[in-house]
Amino acid sequence: MRRRTILIAAVLATVVLLGGGPPAAAEPRLPSPAQWPLAGAVRLLAGFDPPGQTWGAGHRGIDLAASPGQPVLAAADGSVSYAGRLAGRGVVVVDHGGVRTTYEPVDPLVAVGERVAAGAVLGRIGRGGHCAQTCLHWGLKDGERYLDPLLLIPGGGGGTLRLLPADQVAVARKRAAERKREAAEAGAAVARIADVAPGKHSFGRPVPGGITSPFGMRLHPVLHVWKLHDGTDFGAACGTPIRAPYPGRVASVGFNRGYGNRLMLDHGVVDGHRVRTGYNHAIRYVVTPGTEVRRGQLLGYVGSTGYATGCHLHLMLWLDERLANPMVWF
Secondary structure (H helix, E strand, O other), X not given: OHHHHHHHHHHHHHHHHOOOOOOOOOOOOOOOOOOOOOOOOOOEEXXXXXXXXXXXXXEOOEEEEOOOOOEEEOOOOEEEEEEEEEOOEEEEEEEXXXXXXXXXOEEEOXXXXXXXXXXOEEEEEOOOOOOOOOEEEEEEEEOOEEEOHHHHOOOOOOOOOOOOOHHHHHHHHHHHHHHHHXXXXXXXXXXXXXXXXXXXXXOOOOOOOOEEEOXXXXXOOOOOOEEEEOOEEEEOOOOOEEEOXXXXXXEEEEEEOOOEEEEEEEEEEEOOEEEEEEEEEEOEEOOOOOOXXXXXXXXXXXXXXXXXXXXXXXXXXXXXXXXXXHHHOO
């Protein structure tokens, strides 16, 4: 009996050494029943091919052939956690409790917080996306892990669970905790400022155009991770003039890998609060640090430098040295 116990232990040790140990992460809780996000015959254009490292190149979902305006359906019962535009294209995210499904490019017909059933229309195929032809990019995530959406489809070919490497789990958890803390701090900072009223401070919009991505947590369009979107994106063509929204002094001008060409403008104390604004992704700026600018003065031109998927201005706001939602002030 003792010899048998020793033999079993040796076999188990060998299995572990050969990589046959327990999985790096728990199996995800997949919703059931689930279905394809498009009606009728489904044609796969590109399969799931996640990167070996979180920052690496890869395909973090699957692409399905689609037609412009075609209805996009919820793959399973859930709650809409995001419905809006990211870097010029529409995105819908549905939380299924254990996992989330993502759909893009989609012109949303649902709102955040809305409960949807499997097969419910989330929106229609919109413009944008990365396919050479019109397609739906369908994604599936369990926390920070990218999963193959075909896991949801019986016989769909997603039988193999492809996750991030085990040595990245701790890094992913740390980054998620940091993003959660950043979001909480930003929300608390705005809550502490009770007398802030949007549009009451004589600040003009620095560029024309509508908001394409608001301040708050979102799926980053380049990094494909959930993180705090620390400003407000305005859709504007490359070359559009960026103008000072209020008198101030240029605090800094430089390049950042994520924000691209960025400029910081210090407005001093306005309506009892120290105000600073930031401008990101520009082609270039025409003012230098220390320059005193007037309201409406040209600062630079809209671009797509840094982590950006298209031309836009990423506007940031600090009130009393704390990051805040620009739209509580402008």
